[in-house]
Amino acid sequence: MSESKAVSLAEQMRRGELFSTQCPSREILKHVTxxxxxxxxxxxxxxxxxxxxxxxxxxxxxxxxxxxxxxxxxxxxxxxxxxxxxxxxxxxxxxxxxxxxxxxxxxxxxxxxxxxxxxxxxxxxxxxxxxxxxxx
Amino acid sequence: MSESKAVSLAEQMRRGELFSTQCPSREILKHVTxxxxxxxxxxxxxxxxxxxxxxxxxxxxxxxxxxxxxxxxxxxxxxxxxxxxxxxxxxxxxxxxxxxxxxxxxxxxxxxxxxxxxxxxxxxxxxxxxxxxxxx
DNA sequence: CATGACACTTACCTTTTTGTGCGTACTTAC
DNA sequence: GTAAGTACGCACAAAAAGGTAAGTGTCATG
The missing domain is CATH 1.10.10.10 (Winged helix-like DNA-binding domain superfamily/Winged helix DNA-binding domain)
Incomplete structure (x- = not known):
């Protein structure tokens, strides 16, 4: 339990806000992909x-x-x-x-x-x- | 005219059939992207x-x-x-x-x-x- | 002298994608 | 004993994406 949470958190830091709904990257990603x-x-x-x-x-x-x-x-x-x-x-x-x-x-x-x-x-x-x- | 056609053809060779409607890669691409x-x-x-x-x-x-x-x-x-x-x-x-x-x-x-x-x-x-x- | 190419735009309609809510079968927590 | 979590499947509705056809204005080609 603690391990998976730790991974999630560490990644969340590295990869900014892509996983967040309001991240502007998502729009760009949509156009590009x-x-x-x-x-x-x-x-x-x-x-x-x-x-x-x-x-x-x-x-x-x-x-x-x-x-x-x-x-x-x-x-x-x-x-x-x-x-x-x-x-x-x-x-x-x-x-x-x-x-x-x-x-x-x-x-x-x-x-x-x-x-x-x-x-x-x-x-x-x-x-x-x-x-x-x-x-x- | 001949130059642009030449480029198109050369690329068409390299990149197979992605530009073709029936290329199966397109389906995979859709899932992935x-x-x-x-x-x-x-x-x-x-x-x-x-x-x-x-x-x-x-x-x-x-x-x-x-x-x-x-x-x-x-x-x-x-x-x-x-x-x-x-x-x-x-x-x-x-x-x-x-x-x-x-x-x-x-x-x-x-x-x-x-x-x-x-x-x-x-x-x-x-x-x-x-x-x-x-x-x- | 009618057709087609050029690079779009607009209106309209169909198809696809996506979301919502419900149900499942069972267990743990409150 | 009631609520929530688990990993979905299904039916319905809303939203978005996509296609079709037509129009624009001018020029070159037949």
Whole structure:
């Protein structure tokens, strides 16, 4: 009892307020780890992109969601939007230094999953099989 | 035109199919980067926890969401569930080796955000101010 | 001279996610 | 003897996320 409490407390110190409901980090985390946030960040790690380039690259994203995601990320200071006042419109999106920094972490996570996908899927298959056997 | 296409293609090779709609990685990513997935993973990096320990630690999570999150993570092979057939029920959750591995990445992301929260919030404030000025 | 590209925005609707409250089977504490 | 803790599952409702379709204004292409 005392040991688990001690661990909790020690961690609570180290990791600030992420576990607290009102922690502002949670909002940032939501933007960054949102379905499209992750993909956009990873895509922009490959360099500057225009809006429709991103739309084509990130499979399945709607214009609305892409626009919204980019706005969140811009407001959080991860994405830099440069619009050229020409016609037809030309807008370029790139990562800020802050964005590149967090992009590295997100990319690392994404890469890890892609690399370990075979392991994960075989574990899933085993788990599903056991569930099926229990029901049989 | 050719340059941006070249970059896209080169990346598409390196990063497999994350950008494709049907990529199974996307599902895993959803579980791991879900609001509660992140917090649970980080919490379990601190060691084994019981269900209600987690519930108390991860502020704001409902029992239903915690249960669901744990089930996803267990099925993906990140979390290990051990239930003791005693009364009252006693269940322990811990990370598998796979879970500890991905937990490191998630923790790194969370830690980065917490550390850089001041920078982010000051950027936000500046952005908000500029928007306000434009509207005035 | 009609179409499509560009970078969005808005309105509307559907789907998904999330929360709430209740029930369980049993025990310990008050 | 009543309340609380344990680890959930289930049904219902609310909230949020997401998709679809259309419109904007101008230009290049067919």
């Amino acid at each position: 949102s379905q499209w946030g992750v993909l956009v960040l990873v895509a922009l790690m490959g360099g500057t992109h225009r809006f429709s380039e991103l739309r084509r690259k990130v499979g399945g994203v709607s214009e609305k969601m892409l626009a919204q995601t980019l706005q969140y990320l811009e407001r959080d200071g991860f994405v830099c939007r440069v619009s050229f006042p020409v016609v037809p419109p030309h807008v370029e999106y790139s990562l800020t230094p802050l964005g590149r920094d967090i992009g590295l972490k997100v990319e690392a996570l994404a890469d890890w999953i892609e690399s370990n996908l075979p392991s994960i899927m075989s574990v899933q298959a085993t788990a599903d099989q056991e569930v099926a056997e229990q029901q049989a | 879900s609001q509660w997935g992140v917090l649970v993973l980080v919490a379990l990096m601190g060691g084994t926890h019981r269900f209600s320990e987690l519930r108390r630690k991860v502020g704001g999570v409902s029992e239903k969401m915690l249960a669901q999150t744990l089930q996803y993570l267990e099925r993906d092979g990140f979390v290990c569930r051990v239930s003791f057939p005693v009364v009252p029920p006693h269940v322990e959750y811990s990370l598998t080796p796979l879970g500890r591995d991905i937990g490191l990445k998630v923790e790194a992301l969370a830690d980065w955000i917490e550390s850089n929260l001041p920078s982010i919030m000051s950027v936000q404030a500046t952005a908000d101010q500029e928007v306000a000025e434009q509207q005035a």
